[in-house]
Amino acid sequence: MHLDDMLDYNKKFVEGKEYEKYATNSIPNKKMVIFTCMESRLVELLHRALNIQNGDVKMVKNAGAIIRKPFDSIMKSILVAIYSLKAEEVTVIGHYDCGMSKVDTKALTETMIEKGIPRETIQTLQHGGIDFDDEFHGFETVEESVIQSVNVIRNHPLLPPYVKVHGMVIDPGTGKVDVITRGE
Numbered sequence: 001m002h003l004d005d006m007l008d009y010n011k012k013f014v015e016g017k018e019y020e021k022y023a024t025n026s027i028p029n030k031k032m033v034i035f036t037c038m039e040s041r042l043v044e045l046l047h048r049a050l051n052i053q054n055g056d057v058k059m060v061k062n063a064g065a066i067i068r069k070p071f072d073s074i075m076k077s078i079l080v081a082i083y084s085l086k087a088e089e090v091t092v093i094g095h096y097d098c099g100m101s102k103v104d105t106k107a108l109t110e111t112m113i114e115k116g117i118p119r120e121t122i123q124t125l126q127h128g129g130i131d132f133d134d135e136f137h138g139f140e141t142v143e144e145s146v147i148q149s150v151n152v153i154r155n156h157p158l159l160p161p162y163v164k165v166h167g168m169v170i171d172p173g174t175g176k177v178d179v180i181t182r183g184e
């Protein structure tokens with residue numbers, strides 16, 4: 001398992017005091033929250049491409065950088081970053097070639113069944129009001145999706161007026177960003 005490799009490495013990391021160069025506190029130096037996709041190509045590239053160092057930003061991630069409901073856990077994290085951790089800017093960063101673009105929810109459901117979820121479990125959830133299309137659909141274009149996420153944040157009744165909310169799309173190959181909307 002990869003977990004064992006990680007644990008071995010971790011032991012050496014701590015013993016070698018490699019953490020020393022990352023020392024910082026929990027208030028983000030750039031007073032920014034970044035909300036982005038869980039995309040593995042961005043794990044390191046996003047930081048490097050935008051010159052983000054340890055301690056610089058609060059980072060919130062989910063599949064697709066999607067917020068559609070004002071009180072989901074992402075929005076709560078953003079509000080905590082603003083009120084408790086002094087963030088003043090929020091940047092939503094979607095990316096080209098995202099797995100949440102045009103998700104085929106029927107195929108996804110079939111994959112769940114193939115991988116061992118009983119069909120009856122899925123039917124029970126659907127009868128209970130869980131709409132798989134709604135929950136897993138993702139988006140048509142990333143630009144449109146970033147705008148939607150930005151608008152949920154900008155229009156949030158608990159967002160203080162001084163907070164600026166920006167939207168960008170990053171290329172997961174080159175790290176180049178395109179600004180879609182800039183908070184003024």
Ligand SMILES: [Zn+2]
Pocket residue numbers: 037038039063064065095097098099100
């Ligand atoms: Zn993605």
